[in-house]
Amino acid sequence: MTQSGIDIGERLKSIRKMHNLSQRELSRRAGVTNSTISLIEQNRVSPSVDSLKKLLEGFPMTLIDFFTMDMKPKQASFFRRDELVELSDSGSSLLLVGATRKDRKLRVLHETYPPGGGSGDDMISHEGEEAGVITKGSIQISIGNEVRILKEGEAYYIDSLIPHSFRNISDEECQIVSAATPPNF
């Protein structure tokens, strides 16, 4: 029988429903009996780790995912261009994706740098990681004491602790999509 604090049965059931699977269909995919699934979802048994793992592989999903899952309120998913929030006051443009969401784990930006534009000397460093892809033009990126020019299709991945800055030294507009976690704004 179960007493595990978190409602494993309910959680499994809701995941199964999300994927539009019947107990029997999940049973086939996971190699666990449909009756077992029924009992687990009713919290009449506490599944072995093996069984739970098999079941999750039917989605697929990992044990980490399962135990990390918390019910979250549904929030806006799609964003038109005018729904992206402009963060920059200079000539450059920093459009934030998902600004309306309360507790983002991710800071995704669509950045546009005109010729001569740049991020300023961003000496603020914070815990986390940051990465991006150049989607148009080229840009000079300084990371620590390294300096390099990245062209369309190239990318970077850095620890946010290391001071970094961007400058468009070309005569073309440059666009970047970047992501960081945890978000610093």
Next chain:
Amino acid sequence: MTQSGIDIGERLKSIRKMHNLSQRELSRRAGVTNSTISLIEQNRVSPSVDSLKKLLEGFPMTLIDFFTMDMKPKQASFFRRDELVELSDSGSSLLLVGATRKDRKLRVLHETYPPGGGSGDDMISHEGEEAGVITKGSIQISIGNEVRILKEGEAYYIDSLIPHSFRNISDEECQIVSAATPPNF
């Protein structure tokens, strides 16, 4: 008996050792028999979620912590196009940024979908958050039971555990830069 992929027994044992606890002492704290602990550590049984939870409370530690535990090193920097790792085997292209880093918190992809291409019919779901910007063309995105077509410059931001999929139903190539945390690959 166990076959759970990850070595639960070894993991439990190493955690116990880290805390300088004997099987019997952990037994007292957790309310689980020492023989059970012995069997689990030898991987001769697959503990029930209940038992594992009780054991971890003896340290204390959560199930999330337990399953998240993975040893991780570090690295950095710039990536040319040919240094991005192709993850797709179909017609679409999924280029991973920073693949050489072992401990990424971020999964940034440069995705290219030819006309008719897509992410596959199997909707994938995993714990975390995911967002992206369409940088070229347009694409149809399904999130849960919502479907929408996003054009260049538009964006999305979703909880990763909501099943989602992409399909390019236009006659032009579509490019996206997406980011997710934590990385599922």
Next chain:
DNA sequence: TTTAATTGTAAAATATATTGAACACTTGGC
């Protein structure tokens, strides 16, 4: 050495998870 208190392990007994085969109920043809 002996004794007592540890340690991890093992076997049989017991409790529980899982299976296999039913059940009643619904849905969509025909």
Next chain:
DNA sequence: GCCAAGTGTTCAATATATTTTACAATTAAA
């Protein structure tokens, strides 16, 4: 109406996890 295929549930049988009790090996103190 009936029938076939689907749904989730229940119960007895079986497989497995957990406990109880015991054992042998180690460590420390007398």
